[in-house]
Structure formats: structure tokens, C-alpha cells
Amino acid sequence: MFRRYRPDRCYIIAEIGGNFTTFEEARRLIDAAAQSGVDAVKLQTYRAETVASRVAMFVMENTGVTSQFDLFKKYEIGAQLHREVFAYAESRNLDWFSTPSHVSDVDFLEQCGVGAYKIGSDDAANLPFLRYVARLQKPVILSTGMCTLEEVHEAVDAIVGEGNRKLVILHAVTSYPTHPENVNLKAIQTLAREFSDFDVGYSDHTLTPVASLCAVAMGARMIERHFTLDRNAEGPDHRLSADPDEMRWLVDAVRSLEVMNGSGIKEPAASEMETRVNNRKSIVLERELAAGCRLTAADLVIKRPGTGIAPKYLEEVVGRTLVRAMGADAVLQWDDLV
Structure with missing residues (x-):
């Protein structure tokens, strides 16, 4: 599926999109992500003009009440910076890909040679867009925040209907940050039962790495967590991101859990x-x-x-x-x- 994906270990993604605006910031993030032991870094590819109308508002804990268009405009990154960031991630032997928000973003990412696509929860019900991405026959990671189970079925059917079965389904909660009472980790097991032909995982927007580790214990095969160098930096996502120490702890804890899981056969060690x-x-x-x-x-x-x-x-x-x-x-x- 991905170069660093293996069936015997959880695939861990550091989401750096939204947490940098310059190549130097991105380079430092990628270096720290590589040192933390993650498998991939992920960007967000959008233009404010194609992702949000000028009347759309954010009303979330991490943003307050603010214009979606203005916030997206502040953090969108250009084509050349995309290419530089992708090339640097490649040089650090990390998988790299992005979340597009419009067909024009997909077309641009194809020019960059992206090997996989992450679909954000905001597009999980955007069936025409899902079909457009699926037709490329590249791996698709589908976040399912805000979705009912019926809507997840519709999204999966749209992707599989294009002949693309290279799919990972992520449980997610689109609250930034997500507090414990809203995490609902048992939904991972529900998705695993409903979509047994596909790997399931978790896109984590909580304030600590605990939910991610618990998700792996419950069967998540992929973890996505926002990543920053400074949780107090300016920007909506830094607060709910892992810093390098936390990400290293999470990666080490997941790898230890995988060893401790063993064979599942009840016999003397x-x-x-x-x-x-x-x-x-x-x-x-x-x-x-x-x-x-x-x-x-x-x-x-x-x-x-x-x-x-x-x-x-x-x-x-x-x-x-x-x-x-x-x-x-x-x-x-x-x-x-x-």
C-alpha cells in the first residue's frame, strides 16, 4: 500500500499540514518527525477559494468564531513549497502524501507524483469527489468524522464502485480538540466488523497520545496525529498536536504494544x-x-x-x-x- 506499510505493524502518520508556512518550518517538522519514528508525513492541499465560501464560519474550540475563508487563506501553501516539502520528506525516507479539498488539488498532487490520498472528514460525504480520487487507483485513506454508519457505507461504496479497493477507513471525531467523552473508540471495532475487507484506523484530535495508543490496542492499523514543534505556537492545530517528545513516546508505546500482543495463542511463554x-x-x-x-x-x-x-x-x-x-x-x- 505504502512503502513503509507492513501488515504486522501500525502505520503512524504525522500530520504537519497547517503547522507551517515556510520551507524552513516544514524542514524542521520533517526532521523531528523522522527522529520520532513515524512512517509518513502528511500535508493539506487546498486553496481558500475552492474549499470555503466567504460566508462559511468556524465555530470550534480551537478557532473560536472566525471566517473559514480567512483562516484557510492564512495557512494555504503554494505549489513550489509543496514540491520542496515532498522532496525533503522523500530524502528523509518518509512516506508523504496530502489531503486535497478540490479536484484541482488532486490534479496538482498528481503532477507531484503523490502515491496516496487522504480524504478529510469534510469530504467523506462528497461522493463525486470520492469517485474522482478513487478512479486514480491509488490508496485512499478515508476519515469518517461527522459520519453516520450509513454515510460511511455510501463513501466506501463510492470508492469501491470505481474498482479501487486500496482503502483504509479511519474513525475520527471532527471536534478540535476532541475531549475524552466524545472519542468513542468502540467505533473502531464497529468499522472493523462492518468493513472487514479493509484496514481501519484512527485520526486523533485529542490533547494527549492516550487515545491513539488505546486505538491500536483496539485494532487500529493506522494512526494519524497532528504534529508540531511547539504546542503553544500560533495557529489552530498546534494545541491538539503531538510535539516531538510526545510523538516519540507514542511510536515507542505502539511498537511495544505490538511486541506484547504476541501470537494470541494461550500457552506458556x-x-x-x-x-x-x-x-x-x-x-x-x-x-x-x-x-x-x-x-x-x-x-x-x-x-x-x-x-x-x-x-x-x-x-x-x-x-x-x-x-x-x-x-x-x-x-x-x-x-x-x-
Whole structure:
């Protein structure tokens, strides 16, 4: 799907779109993202004139009440800066792609040689746009914030209907920031059941990395999180972005979780094979007994180690006869009995 995508690990995306306006800012973000261990960086490709009318307003916690057109205009980036940023991400061996907001953005990204497309939640119900992107037969990452399950089905059908099955579906909540009571991580499992042919993931707009890590534990195969060098910087997305230390923590935690997940087979771990013997219990003698003694329940106790007859056979041992004299705490073996 992507160069760094592997079926045995979660794919982690640092969303840097909206958090830079110059190449130097982007370069520093990409360097920090690479050092954090992420798989990809993602931009946002839009022009204010084609993404929002002049009457559209933001009414969100991170923006306050403000003109969408004016805010988009402030943070849109030009064609040359796109190319420079993509080239630098490539030089750092990161996957790179973007979220377009209009067919003209898609056409431009095709000129840049983009290998995949992220669809923002604002376009999840824009079926003509989904079909346009899907026809390119490149991987599509679909965020589903603000969607009902029926709308997600419509979006998936629009993409698959163009013969494109290279799809990842992300649970998202389009509240900036998203507070814990609105996260609804169980929706990841709902999406996984409903769309079992596709990987599912999570686009995280919360204020900490906890939700992302929990999402991976619940089956997310892809995590997208905004990324910044300074959470106090000017701009609507910095507050809900991971800084380099937080992103490094998240990547390390996810990789540790993947190791800890194991095979799913309930069996003794390799590290338990010795303790399985030493720390389990056996049937042992309570006191010294002579050969030929017929054992009663009072003659027997259950103690460590687990090198002898297992406790589950206690009733079978009672009434047996010792073939030799044995001392207190002797661990019984079957060949000690008749």
C-alpha cells in the first residue's frame, strides 16, 4: 500500500499540514518527525477559494468564531513549497502524501507524483469527489468524522464502485480538540466488523497520545496525529498536536504494544518454561513414612515445586501404597506408589 506499510505493524502518520508556512518550518517538522519514528508525513492541499465560501464560519474550540475563508487563506501553501516539502520528506525516507479539498488539488498532487490520498472528514460525504480520487487507483485513506454508519457505507461504496479497493477507513471525531467523552473508540471495532475487507484506523484530535495508543490496542492499523514543534505556537492545530517528545513516546508505546500482543495463542511463554516447573506445586509427604504405608489425605500436602505428581491427581494418590520409605517434603512420583 505504502512503502513503509507492513501488515504486522501500525502505520503512524504525522500530520504537519497547517503547522507551517515556510520551507524552513516544514524542514524542521520533517526532521523531528523522522527522529520520532513515524512512517509518513502528511500535508493539506487546498486553496481558500475552492474549499470555503466567504460566508462559511468556524465555530470550534480551537478557532473560536472566525471566517473559514480567512483562516484557510492564512495557512494555504503554494505549489513550489509543496514540491520542496515532498522532496525533503522523500530524502528523509518518509512516506508523504496530502489531503486535497478540490479536484484541482488532486490534479496538482498528481503532477507531484503523490502515491496516496487522504480524504478529510469534510469530504467523506462528497461522493463525486470520492469517485474522482478513487478512479486514480491509488490508496485512499478515508476519515469518517461527522459520519453516520450509513454515510460511511455510501463513501466506501463510492470508492469501491470505481474498482479501487486500496482503502483504509479511519474513525475520527471532527471536534478540535476532541475531549475524552466524545472519542468513542468502540467505533473502531464497529468499522472493523462492518468493513472487514479493509484496514481501519484512527485520526486523533485529542490533547494527549492516550487515545491513539488505546486505538491500536483496539485494532487500529493506522494512526494519524497532528504534529508540531511547539504546542503553544500560533495557529489552530498546534494545541491538539503531538510535539516531538510526545510523538516519540507514542511510536515507542505502539511498537511495544505490538511486541506484547504476541501470537494470541494461550500457552506458556518461553520465559515461563523453567518457572512452570519451579513455581507450580506437587503432591508431597506431610511427614516421614515407611515403605508399605497406605497413604491417607492427612499424609499429603500440596507444595512447590511442580516436579512431581500434579495436585489434580490428589484423589488418585490417596489409598496408594509407598514402595519405599520417604521423608517429610518428599515430592511424590508415580513410580513411588503402587
